[in-house]
Amino acid sequence: MGLSGPASYFDGVTSRRRPVLVALDDTGLRLSESDGAAPQLWPYSLLREVAGPPGALRLSSQSAHALARLDVRDAALAAAIRARAPSLAAGERAERGLRRRVALWGCAAAVSAGLFAVYGLPALADRIAPLLPWSVDQRMGEGFDAQIRFLLPTGDGDFECGAGDGEAAGKAALDALTTKLSDAAALPVPLKIVAVRSSIPNAFALPGGYIYLFDGLIREAETPDEIAGVLAHEIGHVAHRDGSRRVLQASGLSFLFGFVLGDFSGGAATIFVARVLSEASYSRAAESDADLYAVRLMRRIGADPRALGTMLDRLVAESKSKDGADVEKDRDGGSALDYLSSHPAVAERRRAIDAAAGDAPARPALDAAAFAALKTICGPETADEGS
Ligand SMILES: [Zn+2]
Incomplete structure (x- = not known):
């Protein structure tokens, strides 16, 4: 019998935060809403950690809407999820890389604030848009x-x-x-x-x-x-x-x-x-x-x-x-x-x-x-x- 606990769910379409019960099944997380809607399964292998609020484990799933998020604030539940989802370790490495990138972007933002003042936003957007992947x-x-x-x-x-x-x-x-x-x-x-x-x-x-x-x-x-x-x-x-x-x-x-x-x-x-x-x-x-x-x-x-x-x-x-x-x-x-x-x-x-x-x-x-x-x-x- 697996562990379970409360979490917040965002469906990626509306901005509404929905309370869900997360149960740790053999193959993945089972998310159930109190309104009795059909539960979703987020397989462990498809879980990814994304940057979230402090003190919460924020997850996405490759099986769900690309923008759907699950915020787990319960520390014991978060630890149990990490223990079962090998993909989250890779996510953590990516997360560290992301933090470095964010620091870089911070520098870029400081520089760009200066550039906005000099060139104006439209001119800068013209230069940046073709460079985006x-x-x-x-x-x-x-x-x-x-x-x-x-x-x-x-x-x-x-x-x-x-x-x-x-x-x-x-x-x-x-x-x-x-x-x-x-x-x-x-x-x-x-x-x-x-x-x-x-x-x-x-x-x-x-x-x-x-x-x-x-x-x-x-x-x-x-x-x-x-x-x-x-x-x-x-x-x-x-x-x-x-x-x-x-x-x-x-x-x-x-x-x-x-x-x-x-x-x-x-x-x-x-x-x-x-x-x-x-x-x-x-x-x-x-x-x-x-x-x-x-x-x-x-x-x-x-x-x-x-x-x-x-x-x-x-x-x-x-x-x-x-x-x-x-x-x-x-x-x-x-x-x-x-x-x-x-x-x-x-x-x-x-x-x-x-x-x-x-x-x-x-x-x-x-x-x-x-x-x-x-x-x-x-x-x-x-x-x-x-x-
Ligand atoms: Zn047109």
Whole structure:
């Protein structure tokens, strides 16, 4: 019969601290909540120690959400866990290495405070973002993705389209398009493109290859290349690390320290996702760089690079034909028209896209049947459509 005791659990999605009972089973820790939810098993071999508050053993598990944490304050329980989990010894060594790195970062922070004063944060973020390992982008993306799925209002259905009744063919079409773009882009991170159940005409990218294509935008598209072009533009933001740059600009190095220290709580992520989504304004230079990236990528897959400009024009026309009340309502609902407000000077962008596009013959990125399927990836009608 194993030992057991109380601990605090964070699920990695919300910032709520939940009391759990931890029992030491033969193969791992069994976490049970007082509400009677099904217990989780964290196998000993997959436990990792991460930097936590003084006096507590803070654990993560490779079997759980990457940001889930367990804080054990009971010293006897912590010692018993250490005795059974060989992986924690390695964790302790890593921890010592981490402390050295943190000390280094402390020096870097002191230096950077000086640099901020001299150069300003945006200029510094520009210099730092390309130097970050891609794994940092991926961790940011993973954390933000969990927050976005939690935060975005998506009506009655699932956040992500493609798993519902009659949505499988649309999902297959989106996956085929993703593979095509992904092979041509050949980024160091895999692309995760999802269709979002929302009638807002929007699309955005997060660091690390996470791209969200809203149903409202899919429905506005008249050709597969218009969707491919928007995706190619978002892939450009991923390739250029624009999201990471924006996170650095919004937070300074404190956010990065959070990652280095492993103390990246759900609450902090929520705040930053809100900022990243609401202040969706890349610089004009970043936008035109992403457009030119999209033109090159579309040419590489043999599709029509001009379709991105056509799509942007249509979205502007649509937003002008809406009355003010509708626009205001959508804005309250989330990120209405952010796609346009964050993508200024559409006429100018379209001219630049056309100029760069050239005259090579194009073949649609998806055939007619696959495009028709993609149009219904969120079902025949969105839940919040029809006003
Ligand atoms: Zn953009």
